[in-house]
Amino acid sequence: MKTFTIGGIHPPESKLTAGKSIVDLPLPRQAVVLLGQHIGAPAQLVVERGAVVKTGQLLAKAGGFVSANIHSPVSGKVSKIGEVTDASGYPKPAVFIDVTEDDWAEEIVRTEKLERECRLTPQEIVAKIAEAGIVGMGGACFPASVKLTPPPGKKCDLLIINAVECEPYLTADHRLMLEKGPEIVIGIRILMKALGVDRAVIGIEENKPDAIELMRHLTISYPAIEVLPLQMHYPQGGEKQLIEAVSGRQVPSGALPIDVGKVVQNVGTVFAVYEAVQKNKPLIERIVTVTGKSLKNPGNFRVRIGTPIADLIEAAGGLPENAGKIISGGPMMGKALVGMDVPVAKGTSGVLVMDEAESARKPVSDCIRCGKCIGACPMGLEPYLLSALAEHQIWDRLEKEHIMDCIECGCCTFTCPANRPLLDYMRVGKAKVGAIIRSRKK
Amino acid sequence: MNAILIALIVLGGIGLLLAIVLFSAAKAFKVEEDPRIGQVQAVLPGANCGGCGFPGCRGFAETCVKSDSLDGLRCPVGGDDVMKQVGVILDMVPAESKPKVAVLRCQGTCERRPRTNRYDSAPSCMIASALYGGETGCSYGCLGLGDCVKVCQFGALSIDPATGMPVVDEDKCTSCGACVKACPKGLFELRFKGPKSRRIYVSCRNKDKGPVAKKACETACIGCSKCQKACEFEAITIENNLAYIDFNKCRMCRKCVEECPQGSIVELNFPPRKKKEDAASVAEPKAAPAAEPKVAEPKSAPAVEPKVAEPQAATVAEPKAPAAE
Numbered sequence: 001m002k003t004f005t006i007g008g009i010h011p012p013e014s015k016l017t018a019g020k021s022i023v024d025l026p027l028p029r030q031a032v033v034l035l036g037q038h039i040g041a042p043a044q045l046v047v048e049r050g051a052v053v054k055t056g057q058l059l060a061k062a063g064g065f066v067s068a069n070i071h072s073p074v075s076g077k078v079s080k081i082g083e084v085t086d087a088s089g090y091p092k093p094a095v096f097i098d099v100t101e102d103d104w105a106e107e108i109v110r111t112e113k114l115e116r117e118c119r120l121t122p123q124e125i126v127a128k129i130a131e132a133g134i135v136g137m138g139g140a141c142f143p144a145s146v147k148l149t150p151p152p153g154k155k156c157d158l159l160i161i162n163a164v165e166c167e168p169y170l171t172a173d174h175r176l177m178l179e180k181g182p183e184i185v186i187g188i189r190i191l192m193k194a195l196g197v198d199r200a201v202i203g204i205e206e207n208k209p210d211a212i213e214l215m216r217h218l219t220i221s222y223p224a225i226e227v228l229p230l231q232m233h234y235p236q237g238g239e240k241q242l243i244e245a246v247s248g249r250q251v252p253s254g255a256l257p258i259d260v261g262k263v264v265q266n267v268g269t270v271f272a273v274y275e276a277v278q279k280n281k282p283l284i285e286r287i288v289t290v291t292g293k294s295l296k297n298p299g300n301f302r303v304r305i306g307t308p309i310a311d312l313i314e315a316a317g318g319l320p321e322n323a324g325k326i327i328s329g330g331p332m333m334g335k336a337l338v339g340m341d342v343p344v345a346k347g348t349s350g351v352l353v354m355d356e357a358e359s360a361r362k363p364v365s366d367c368i369r370c371g372k373c374i375g376a377c378p379m380g381l382e383p384y385l386l387s388a389l390a391e392h393q394i395w396d397r398l399e400k401e402h403i404m405d406c407i408e409c410g411c412c413t414f415t416c417p418a419n420r421p422l423l424d425y426m427r428v429g430k431a432k433v434g435a436i437i438r439s440r441k442k
Numbered sequence: 443m444n445a446i447l448i449a450l451i452v453l454g455g456i457g458l459l460l461a462i463v464l465f466s467a468a469k470a471f472k473v474e475e476d477p478r479i480g481q482v483q484a485v486l487p488g489a490n491c492g493g494c495g496f497p498g499c500r501g502f503a504e505t506c507v508k509s510d511s512l513d514g515l516r517c518p519v520g521g522d523d524v525m526k527q528v529g530v531i532l533d534m535v536p537a538e539s540k541p542k543v544a545v546l547r548c549q550g551t552c553e554r555r556p557r558t559n560r561y562d563s564a565p566s567c568m569i570a571s572a573l574y575g576g577e578t579g580c581s582y583g584c585l586g587l588g589d590c591v592k593v594c595q596f597g598a599l600s601i602d603p604a605t606g607m608p609v610v611d612e613d614k615c616t617s618c619g620a621c622v623k624a625c626p627k628g629l630f631e632l633r634f635k636g637p638k639s640r641r642i643y644v645s646c647r648n649k650d651k652g653p654v655a656k657k658a659c660e661t662a663c664i665g666c667s668k669c670q671k672a673c674e675f676e677a678i679t680i681e682n683n684l685a686y687i688d689f690n691k692c693r694m695c696r697k698c699v700e701e702c703p704q705g706s707i708v709e710l711n712f713p714p715r716k717k718k719e720d721a722a723s724v725a726e727p728k729a730a731p732a733a734e735p736k737v738a739e740p741k742s743a744p745a746v747e748p749k750v751a752e753p754q755a756a757t758v759a760e761p762k763a764p765a766a767e
Contacts, residue, residue, distance in 0.1 A: 338574055421564040
């Protein structure tokens with residue numbers, strides 16, 4: 001069975017919620033919609049305080065080519081335009097909407113009926129995806145329409161659908177495939193048309209045999225779509241790792257997937273594309289896995305963007321007394337939150353509640369140069385060296401050692417026998433070197 | 443015997459030959475250097491702290507010798523004494539300048555700034571600030587992990603175990619500016635030491651709106667602009683809900699300190715106030731719960747060692763709390 005070749009680890013799966021069907025979460029009393037939910041320029045606000053908005057109405061327009069529209073996930077009155085602490089741990093601009101009833105914008109088709117035919121041209125499809133504000137739902141939140149617009153001179157030869165979900169605990173994509181399989185297949189065909197490719201591969205890790213079986217069954221009449229089971233191997237859901245696993249090609253340092261003729265889209269994004277193109281529905285809700293060993297009722301929820309994390313945890317049985325950390329995302333790449341007021345954003349794939357014993361950091365000791373982190377790094381970097389360079393703020397050397405190739409997967413920290421916070425230092429270094437590179441370009 | 447002799451002659455010959463080569467090379471490729479560079483370097487403190495803005499003391503000495511005047515060149519560690527000596531060597535007059543000292547613009551001790559979460563990654567302010575705003579509701583304040591203490595070469599900074607915040611020893615501080623660069627929150631500022639080391643400054647960097655700032659920290663500047671109105675010398679500016687005192691304009695009248703409802707403005711090394719009644723009467727009318735004793739205030743000695751005059755509790759009495767949004 002295929003996988004990528006460099007590094008990687010095998011963390012415990014802990015997929016507690018794999019058998020739990022998706023449940024609709026009730027509307028929040030107040031939705032807090034962040035203006036910067038994507039990579040790129042923050043969106044520009046188009047509503048004012050006091051405005052009455054409908055579900056699906058545009059709240060903020062994309063602030064550049066790499067940016068995304070933001071729509072109202074609820075209907076109600078804009079009560080405040082202020083700041084809220086998001087997953088980054090800093091206050092960020094947001095729109096506060098007091099929810100009244102669920103009054104949807106007229107153009108959105110709300111029936112469950114499967115719309116199989118899409119007669120739009122590729123340009124129209126991409127425009128519709130951009131209009132709907134769809135971003136990569138795997139967590140990186142890169143605007144989907146940008147990926148679907150290859151730069152001049154570059155051609156995509158293979159569309160890869162990322163249904164790997166290698167992150168432990170998370171089951172949102174898994175459940176989505178099981179419950180919305182036919183829609184996803186139509187979404188893949190829409191994306192293939194938009195990109196002009198004649199082949200697509202759905203990469204699924206072998207720990208989801210039911211999803212592999214179902215997708216195979218659903219794609220039986222479309223020979224252009226192949227379902228490829230992959231060996232379990234973290235971080236296979238990383239774009240570059242998945243491309244290697246599926247096609248055998250490595251993306252060079254500093255290059256983009258399109259440079260090797262590949263475009264990768266998450267299965268959650270594909271479903272959002274189906275809804276946007278066939279049902280005119282912007283990206284206003286997503287599937288979030290709320291999980292944790294000490295939660296009473298962990299599950300998969302369909303949640304409106306802007307719902308406070310507190311509502312999700314309440315739905316999962318409330319915050320257990322021994323809760324140590326609340327993590328947005330999975331245990332490997334997620335971020336510990338500072339509070340439960342943090343709202344769900346487009347990239348919130350999961351909420352993980354860890355108990356105190358589970359979340360406690362083990363005592364740190366000195367690096368013994370054992371090289372385990374180098375063996376685990378899926379990008380072929382030397383984390384022990386990078387973290388030391390970042391600690392001593394040697395930025396120029398860090399750049400030469402390819403810090404910008406780090407995908408922040410956390411394999412190095414996971415594998416370190418001395419429990420060193422390698423990734424913490426590397427993230428600081430990456431941010432700093434990134435800023436230096438950007439300032440040089442200006 | 444013969445073997446030893448041959449060895450001596452051969453080795454001695456090689457040695458002599460190489461000595462001639464080295465000597466002639468040294469003559470031929472001699473680098474002419476201004477002898478004054480060495481002299482200037484000798485009078486500099488030799489801390490290589492970079493506080494002057496040049497790479498080490500040698501770099502500063504080279505720049506001094508090359509330039510036509512000493513304007514803008516100053517060794518903050520050596521101060522006026524050293525600059526005078528440099529001036530004598532180079533036959534130039536150094537620009538006199540008042541000595542500076544680093545001040546920490548945060549008073550958010552554990553008592554005043556309630557913790558909202560717990561940090562458990564590496565003990566480094568750099569990492570903590572990259573990860574999030576900090577352990578309290580104030581994302582501008584001191585993280586207390588001591589990056590400033592690590593970079594101070596003069597032992598002028600230490601973390602006070604009682605408050606968990608750094609303390610500047612103003613006798614040891616040379617105003618090299620290393621802490622200013624190291625603090626990811628930009629809390630340190632080099633301010634003039636002032637007459638008799640007396641200084642007044644706004645000890646806060648919180649740019650949140652009043653109610654938010656007040657909720658996060660008892661001593662946060664809420665941008666109420668009372669100090670600005672009280673100041674007769676237009677030394678105080680308010681930007682982004684945060685007051686700043688321009689030390690070039692400040693005349694040390696201490697009126698702003700009396701006015702500040704939050705106790706964000708710190709006065710250092712002043713003698714105790716004489717007219718206690720006066721100060722109390724300023725605060726009383728607007729502060730109904732003035733009698734409520736404030737736990738944190740009396741021992742407020744935030745940035746500097748014991749010499750600090752104790753601000754009176756009455757002067758920092760709280761006004762009625764704005765509705766906490």
